[in-house]
Amino acid sequence: MKKASLLMIIGSLLLLGLFKFPLWNIMLGAPQYPEPLGMNIYIDGIQGMNEFDIQNIDGLNHYxxxxxxxxxKDMWEFTVFPIVIGTMAALGVLIGVLGFFGNVGYQWFLGWLVVMTLLGILGMYDFNLWMLDYGTNLDPKAIMKLQNPDGTPMSYKPPLLxxxxxxxxxxxxxxxxxxxxxxxxxVLTLVAFLVGKRSKNIKS
Incomplete structure (x- = not known):
């Protein structure tokens, strides 16, 4: 159980990488841009891959x-997500420590994973909704108004993946x-659950 608990702790701590490194990336390439435009999406904001990428993307979008x-400050997600990730990382470490000393069973590892998976699905759903609004809720006074072959307004929603x-x-x-x-x-927390379960079955 101690090995499983250590895996649980390590797996939980890896979430803290989200406070340093970007979660997602969107790149835009075109013949007139030899170096593609890109933006990195962090849990607390969006940054351009290069100095003027955000400015250039906004300029294109204006048309x-x-x-x-x-x-x-424009999106509540950038305030809530760091709190959620920090809380889940701390909770995972706590469960791992309690498991190491035999105060909780391996089932808690799976419980944490289920909650984290649900939060991840909700986060992706919210991200997709944001991109849908971003790409389809267009200014009717825009300089360019492009349509699909059937006459409906063209969507500029980036792909989710x-x-x-x-x-x-x-x-x-x-x-x-x-x-x-x-x-x-x-994945490590799933392995921790399986290792903990196997250890329990061997002892039984």
Whole structure:
């Protein structure tokens, strides 16, 4: 059980990487931009990959009526997410420590993982809703008004995951180091549960 508890502690601590490294990244490439424009999404804000990326993206978006890239004060998520991640990391470490000293069973590891998984799904759902609003709720007074072949307004929503063609831009959306660290941490907590369960069965 001690080995399982150590894995639980390490897995939980990996979540803290989100306070340093970006969770997600969106890149925009086009022939007129030899170096693609990109933005890194952190749990507490959005930053351009290069100095003027956010400014350039906002400039392009202005022509088609998209909103500017939100500042931390513009989205409640950038206040809540750090609290949620910090709380889950601390809770995971506490469960791991209690498990190390035999005060809780391995089932608590799975319980933490289930809660963290649900929070992750809700976070992705919220992220997708934000991108949907960002790409479809356009200013009717925009300089450019483009339509689909069926006459409906064109959507500029970036993909949640993967690649999508948007006019002459190629949009790419993938996790970054913080997201991968979180994923590894969650896998370690699953391993901790399995190791703890196996240890319990052997003793029985």
């Amino acid at each position: 088609i009526g998209m909103k500017t890239i939100p500042k931390p 993967g690649h999508q063609k948007m006019l002459n831009f190629d949009a790419y959306s993938y996790p970054r180091l913080g997201g991968y660290l979180m994923g590894v941490g969650m």
